[in-house]
Amino acid sequence: MVVCDGLRGLPEAIGTVWPQAVTQTCVVHLIRNSFQYAARQHWDKIAKAVKPVYTAPTEAVAMERFLEFSEDWGGKYPAIVRLWENAWSEFVPFLSFDTEIWRVICSTNAIESVNARIRRAVKARGHFPNEQAALKCVYVAIMSLDPTGAGRKRWTSRWKVALNAFEIAFDGRLSVGRK
Numbered sequence: 522m523v524v525c526d527g528l529r530g531l532p533e534a535i536g537t538v539w540p541q542a543v544t545q546t547c548v549v550h551l552i553r554n555s556f557q558y559a560a561r562q563h564w565d566k567i568a569k570a571v572k573p574v575y576t577a578p579t580e581a582v583a584m585e586r587f588l589e590f591s592e593d594w595g596g597k598y599p600a601i602v603r604l605w606e607n608a609w610s611e612f613v614p615f616l617s618f619d620t621e622i623w624r625v626i627c628s629t630n631a632i633e634s635v636n637a638r639i640r641r642a643v644k645a646r647g648h649f650p651n652e653q654a655a656l657k658c659v660y661v662a663i664m665s666l667d668p669t670g671a672g673r674k675r676w677t678s679r680w681k682v683a684l685n686a687f688e689i690a691f692d693g694r695l696s697v698g699r700k
Contacts, residue, residue: 525611526550526633532611541694546611548575551604558600567601570594574605580613621686638662 524545525531532544552571556564570590577583587605595602605612642662649655 543614544611545614546608548612548615551575551608551612554604555601558604559598563598567594567598571605575612577616580616583613583616618690619686621682635663635666638666 523532523535523539523542524547525535526547532546535542535544552568552575555567555571559567570593573586574583574590577586587609590605591602639659639662642658643655646658649658
């Protein structure tokens, strides 16, 4: 399972390297990209109108909601409709999974947050005399996200339900703790 932010060619590259991988477009990025084509005064209305699409229980229901969205907003903002149509095949995979998996895969925000922290730490340091120094800087940045370890315990317990759902959905391809 791979969640992408809409970078062109990335889903195809992932499919070439890992043929069994399921590629999912980040829903948050898709919504943000929709706002590029809309006037600021309509952002809230568009966000409210598109919510039934990405919260639909099945792909068929999502398509119905998208057609309703298209009727309401397609005349004013046809580029938004085309954006969603072009991204549809990478948008819908998560709809076939349990809701426990949805919470984990619908957005890349968590990994982007970690990446931003790492970038900030590397930028503050400037240069590194060797690879070991760079790795240490990245390690310290990651460990500073949760210095006491309390968050790690909460994170682990929140992931247990999702890990169970992943194990069932991917039929043994997930190897947690096994070699």
